[in-house]
Amino acid sequence: METFDTIVIGAGMSGLAAGIRLAQYDQRVVVLDRHSLWGGLNSFYKKKGRRFDVGLHALTNYVPKGTKGRPLTRILRQLRIPYDALQLGEQTGSRVSFPGVSLRWTNDFEVLRAEIADKFPGQIDGFDRLVRDIAGYPDLVEVEGEPPMARDELKAYITDQTLVEMLLLPLLYYGSPTPDDVEWASFIILFKSLYEEGFARPEGGVRTVLDLLRNRFKELGGELRMNNGVSRILSGQGGVEGVVLDDGTELRAPVVLSSAGYVETLGLTEAADVVSSADVGPLTFVEYLTVLDQRPADLGHDDTIVFFNTEDRLVYGPPEKGALVDDRSGVICCPDNYASAEPLPDALFRLTLLARHDTWTAMPEDEYVAAKERIWESAHATAAPYAFDARPHAVYVDGFTPRTIQKFTGHLGGAVYGSPRKQRSGRTPIDGLFLCGTDQGYLGIVGAMLSGIAMANQHALAVR
Template identity: 45%
Template structure:
């Protein structure tokens, strides 16, 4: 069967792309090699408890009705309502280092107060940094030059611990380089986490994924699970078809791959991995520990 577009991967990006294409009457197929959707942002079940993997909180929270915000624009693009996401704002988050800690909520004033209390000699520089971030146009596509965020922050803040504490959640949520990040990306993450804040849907990732899958299928999109791509077939640099593990071949006008650049290149036939070294795969891994408590966080001192 021929498709307008085949999408490899049913993570959030793959599902969102499928929804947008299906809205405009494209014949779309999403292929997923695993048995559950979600990719890096999924879930598993242990002892009747559903546990989120990857995305535990959604950034860029905005109240209902704020259509000009990133969240408002996302909902408009997917033709979903704010109520559909069933979002609950965070109570409080904490950046905890051995000798210092900073709390923050969706009210940015708390973080300012925390910096004032924990780093009183740095607060003026922090306020100046915030003004620079607020005036920076992160939506502009005219500048492609990489700018060191550490160099920028050192111009406002002299305490390296505070710099690292500000970097910590931003790099965890949205950075793929070691020790530093592009200031363009830093501004995006600073605004999305500290200035707009966190929220979580009632029901977690399972609910959000089911919401997106239902939306995609309601528009006529097709989804195939346990369908692993073995080869991406091309001719003279033009995509022709996919060969699945097992030998089935699927043709489409266009292909969108969300499995990552290196994995995509490895599956291309003719091979496109010449010059791709192990260093190209990236050097960063994130680990996390999850704890199932027998009491409420408030009972342990968290408000």
């Protein structure tokens, strides 16, 4: 039977980052994933000769080379990956659009500040105070009991309800597992990573980041085993003992770090009754990737990302029972509108909408295919006023749904931001079994890597 110092479940951003960190300290570490491709929620695939990224809208937390102490530069330093290897191209600018008003921002925070001063002059002092107050907040705080929520906390700073809704929409779409609101601690992280820092795209897309992580892990002697699903986590009196793979093979280790999710991980253990279906995150999405016959800029659209809301109050929650999507809000991303050394191989229009897992999964295959086509049509009609009508320019369309997300990542309910019950300490009821990634409370690509590093440092290196 093989024995390791640490077993990592999941070859997404957090699992690979954790693996690198442990291998740097000469641990014998294996990263296991059920899927054949690494990357998890932010992976890549090839279809009809075209390469697609699964999720990449933006690498958040953009800061210029040499910036000290920010999440992006911290993770690169800890993983010993040179900044230039990411080949980042900055956004041209993004926008949140509500009826009658929109706010634009770039990677220069002053742009957003000036927009707010111009469109909500009575709110700028409160906004400045908010920025000052959250500056000193630690990245992640453990909260006893019910965590404070952003809507309540924001009342002390911003009194115009439209501005509250507008500031929240992008942050919820890029990281809230909770309908209509987000924990205050997560709000602060997201505010800094989206508005104060900003968006960039690695040249070559998510593959660039994933290749760096995978190659670094392997160079350090780490073992990456794809098509190796974990069917059970073994534990005894002294805590975790190892895992059993789908084919029955047992691997032993005194520490297991899992990025599979809180409910999903405990479901593999003796402590499965600690969680219930109520802990499964309710937020999931459909995303369409439409290859265009022209570049978005040639069609008059320069924004990198547009978050739109068709009503005065933000719409962020699972669609009502029986519905497939809720297209009263959504996100449009045009990867061409990042600075890039080379034009992208395909001009692309990505459209993301809130979706309902049970409706998409209940359908037989032919209805599912027809529903995907129908929703593509209606959703792009809804989104057109916020960018342009992509339909007459479509040369190829692909898309994924909550069903696809669950199938390829194992996340129950296709929950992109995991469970609303975050485990900030990474601890589970089983000694030696820890969580990393989405359900530890850091979100997105940069957040997931930060989580992998932090959990490896705290739990898997500390025990030796």
